[in-house]
Each structure stands twice: as C-alpha cells, then as structure tokens.
Amino acid sequence: MRFPMTVYAIAQFEYTNKEIYSRYTAKFWDVFKNFQGELLVNDENPTVLEGEWNKSKMVVMSFPSKPAFIEWATSPEYLAISKDRQAGANATIVLCEAADIASLAQLSTAA
Numbered sequence: 001m002r003f004p005m006t007v008y009a010i011a012q013f014e015y016t017n018k019e020i021y022s023r024y025t026a027k028f029w030d031v032f033k034n035f036q037g038e039l040l041v042n043d044e045n046p047t048v049l050e051g052e053w054n055k056s057k058m059v060v061m062s063f064p065s066k067p068a069f070i071e072w073a074t075s076p077e078y079l080a081i082s083k084d085r086q087a088g089a090n091a092t093i094v095l096c097e098a099a100d101i102a103s104l105a106q107l108s109t110a111a
Contacts (some may be wrong), residue, residue, distance in 0.1 A: 001082075004064060004065035004066075004067070004068075004100040005065065005097050005100065006062055006063070006064060006065070006097070007062070007063050007065065007066050007069050007095055007096065007097055007098065008040075008060060008061070008063075008095070008096045008097075008098065009021070009037075009059075009060070009061045009062075009069060009093060009095050010058075010059075010060050010072075010093070010094050010096060011058070011059040011060075011061075011091055011092070011093040011094075012055040012057070012058055012059075012091065012092045012093075013051075013056050013057040013058075013059070013085075013089040013090070013091050014056050014090045014091075015056040015057070015088060015089050016087075016088060016089055016090060017087065017089075018047050018056075018088065019088070020084050020087045020088030021070060021084065021085060021087075021088030021089045022055075022067075022088070023081075023084040023088070024081055024082070024084035024085040024088060027081045027084075028081065030089060031075070031077045031078050031081055032078075034077070035063075035068070035071065035072040035075070036048045036063055036068040036072070037061050037062065037063045037068070037072055038061065038062045038063075038067070039059070039060075039061050040060045040061060040062055041058055041059060041060035042057075042059055043057065043058045043059075044056060044057045044058075046057075046058045056057050056089065056101070057089075058089070064105075066097075068097070069095060076084045094100055
C-alpha cells in the first residue's frame with residue numbers, strides 16, 4: 001500500500017516587473033495560510049554552489065501530498081492572485097515527490 005507522499009514545489013522566478021510581482025506577494029500569505037502547505041524557502045539571494053543562476057528568487061514549498069498541492073494551486077483564491085505573479089515574473093516551477101526512505105533502505109540492504 002502506498003501512502004500519500006510529501007511533495008515539494010520548487011520555483012525559480014525572474015522578475016519582469018517587480019511592482020506587479022509585489023502585488024502578488026502582498027496577498028500570498030493570506031491565501032497560502034488557508035491550505036496545507038509550508039513555505040520552506042523564500043530567498044532572493046541564494047548561494048550558488050555549482051553552475052549558473054541568473055534568476056531573481058527561489059521558493060520552495062512542501063505539501064503533505066500532490067492532491068493537497070493541486071487543491072491550493074487550483075483554488076479560486078490562488079488563481080485570483082497568481083495573475084500578478086505571472087504578469088510580474090517568468091517562472092520555472094517543478095513538483096517533486098519526497099524520497100521514499102523505506103524503499104531506499106531496502107535498496108541499500110539488498111546491495
């Protein structure tokens with residue numbers, strides 16, 4: 001049986017109009033706090049350890065499951081404010097599942 005797995009939304013933003021993007025951030029928390037997510041990273045100056053990074057901001061959020069993320073991302077409340085995010089920044093956003101520690105442990109003992 002597979003249990004719901006934590007997912008991480010990882011977003012990189014490049015501002016195209018910071019004033020418009022700021023309208024989004026001003027309303028973000030009032031919407032986000034009503035859902036099951038947790039804001040883990042909100043950084044405009046991350047330390048680049050390898051490669052190049054020419055974005056304006058990095059955001060990482062966690063949700064207890066993919067359905068919980070979808071509930072937030074498709075909610076009427078979020079869709080209403082996301083228009084300013086899309087108008088004020090270009091984004092690359094990926095959704096990743098957390099590592100299945102039990103499966104990893106089985107692999108390491110089988111080796």
